[in-house]
Amino acid sequence: MKAGWPLLGAALLLPPFLPISDYTLHIIILVLLWAFVYTSWTIMGRFGLVSLGHGAFLGLGTYVTALLWNHYGLTPWAGIPLGVVVAVAVALVIGYPCSRLKVVGHYFALVTLALTEVVRLSIVAWRDVTGGSLGMTPNAVPPESIVALQFTKFTWYWVALGVWALGLVVWHRVDRSMTRSAMDAIADDETAAAAVGINVTLQKLLVTTVSAALTAFGGALIGQYQMYINPDTMAGVGVSLQIVFAAISGGMYVILGPTVGAILTIVLQEFLRVLFGTRCIGAAATIYGIMLIVFIIFMPAGICGVIVARMRKRRAVAAAAPAAG
Amino acid sequence: MLQVDGLTKAFGGFVAVNQVSFAVAPAEILGLIGPNGSGKSTIFNLVSGTLSPTAGSIRFEGQEIAGRPASEIVHRGLARTFQIPRPFRKLPILENVAVAAYFGRNGRIDRGTAVERARAALALVGLPGDPDARTDGLGAAGLKKLELARALATQPRLLLADESLGGLDHGEMQQAAEMLRRVRGEMGITIVWVEHIMGVLMKVVDRVMVLHHGETVAEGLPADVVRDPRVIEVYLGRGHAGA
Incomplete structure (x- = not known):
């Protein structure tokens, strides 16, 4: 696998220079940006903190950035950090009591599910400012503007690639840190974890805030890229489920799992959009739900998880063979 | 005291x-x-x-x-062991103790030092075998030793x-x-x-x-x-x- 990384890196430098359509490049950019968001979710999701509230963090990052730009002319370079701060503050407000009161498992999922709906409904209700359920468009400054963070697809590809790589680096660093061991211990037994000196609340809040911050950052960039944001596609429970589905289907315990999940969900989304058009609203969400059930039952480790497990098994067999011979 | x-x-x-x-x-x-x-x-x-x-x-x-x-x-x-051993099943034996060595000192030591202290604690309690093995393979005596090693690793x-x-x-x-x-x-x-x-x-x-x-x-x-x-x-x- 280590030898594959330079190859993957080299392959990722090519798309903007290949004779591919604008649409294909658009899909690749979307995959990279959403892969970053999905990777961000797994930073906490892999430790049993199954958040259905990441739609809220995504929406906060997106809307705070866009609203500050449209209403106050504040550059997204300042708007995005503010969106991230707001998302982190909300994550702390929800995460702290959940951790202190040992709200875990189904209850944690329900609390975060409520959060994502509160954010979505707030955006819808604040119609005069946010555009309500019709969504809003950040004021455009064509053709390219660094200050407005508005670029052509060619530039966006490099931004998306860099951000995706950042997500992998953070995932890797968490994976190699003692925080990972602490979180695994906490997921097993909070009381025993505290009894060896692990500050359970601190560690949980650490991964929660990192995950929320990165998700808000990803949401803001997706909004800037798409130049249209809508509470249902950027903040609702649908987005939260999409994030969870992509992470689980790709494999949340493997670094490239969420990326594979992003390829699967974005391509599926586009396929369903073309297939149904406007004839069958909700078909995509239904199919997502069915696929999530199928994956959880038959492939809980996700696509990458299964591949890695098979590779390990094959290696173990190969290593055992000479010894047996 | x-x-x-x-x-x-x-x-x-x-x-x-x-x-x-x-x-x-x-x-x-x-x-x-x-x-x-x-x-x-x-x-x-x-x-x-x-x-x-x-x-x-x-x-x-x-x-x-x-x-x-x-x-x-x-x-x-001040450290403790539990009457019924509570190993961290997701972590290998060595990591079970290393996490205690690291966080028991409130993260004031680096990972390498924590692993060394974990090895020393495992040796002290006489827990034999592969430290990278999972805890599932440990019997009652092994789990008791792991409990003790984990507590001792917090120094x-x-x-x-x-x-x-x-x-x-x-x-x-x-x-x-x-x-x-x-x-x-x-x-x-x-x-x-x-x-x-x-x-x-x-x-x-x-x-x-x-x-x-x-x-x-x-x-x-x-x-x-x-x-x-x-x-x-x-x-x-x-x-x-x-x-």
Whole structure:
């Protein structure tokens, strides 16, 4: 696998220079940006903190950035950090009591599910400012503007690639840190974890805030890229489920799992959009739900998880063979 | 080193620990005995921060620790083991102990040092085999040793050992008792030891405290306590009289 990384890196430098359509490049950019968001979710999701509230963090990052730009002319370079701060503050407000009161498992999922709906409904209700359920468009400054963070697809590809790589680096660093061991211990037994000196609340809040911050950052960039944001596609429970589905289907315990999940969900989304058009609203969400059930039952480790497990098994067999011979 | 005064814990109308007071001197081994439900493990939970007391004071090295978070109490130098081993099943054996070495010192050491301390703790308790193996392969004795290694890896000055001999055969019990002696003798760690295996406990501890229905029945030297009529009545039985 280590030898594959330079190859993957080299392959990722090519798309903007290949004779591919604008649409294909658009899909690749979307995959990279959403892969970053999905990777961000797994930073906490892999430790049993199954958040259905990441739609809220995504929406906060997106809307705070866009609203500050449209209403106050504040550059997204300042708007995005503010969106991230707001998302982190909300994550702390929800995460702290959940951790202190040992709200875990189904209850944690329900609390975060409520959060994502509160954010979505707030955006819808604040119609005069946010555009309500019709969504809003950040004021455009064509053709390219660094200050407005508005670029052509060619530039966006490099931004998306860099951000995706950042997500992998953070995932890797968490994976190699003692925080990972602490979180695994906490997921097993909070009381025993505290009894060896692990500050359970601190560690949980650490991964929660990192995950929320990165998700808000990803949401803001997706909004800037798409130049249209809508509470249902950027903040609702649908987005939260999409994030969870992509992470689980790709494999949340493997670094490239969420990326594979992003390829699967974005391509599926586009396929369903073309297939149904406007004839069958909700078909995509239904199919997502069915696929999530199928994956959880038959492939809980996700696509990458299964591949890695098979590779390990094959290696173990190969290593055992000479010894047996 | 440890001073407990008027410690009380009520669960609704049930008083599990009632006005218990005791002190532990540095490098002493105090045995805590009593029938099931007498409040021994509850006292451990209160002293280690797993539970908050309803009333009373717990002072460790002069500092009040009653009601403080369990992790903070570990950082102050007080560690515990559990009666029923609670290994971290997702982590390999070495990492189970390394995480204790790292966070027991509140992250003030690097990962490499934590792993080295974990190896030393595993060697001390005599846990053989591949340290990268999963904990699923450990038997009752192995899990007890892992508990002890994890607690020792936090580098405590006071160890609360909860039934370290449970599930062990005769030879393993003698080894475990010897290990606790070494922990005190070589490392200078003070120990409060809850145990039901009286024959082994009495040979190791300096003093014994007997609990019954959450209250102190007797406290003193092992030889004196086993002759106490109330202790014989509520816990030891007539067979121990005159032992």
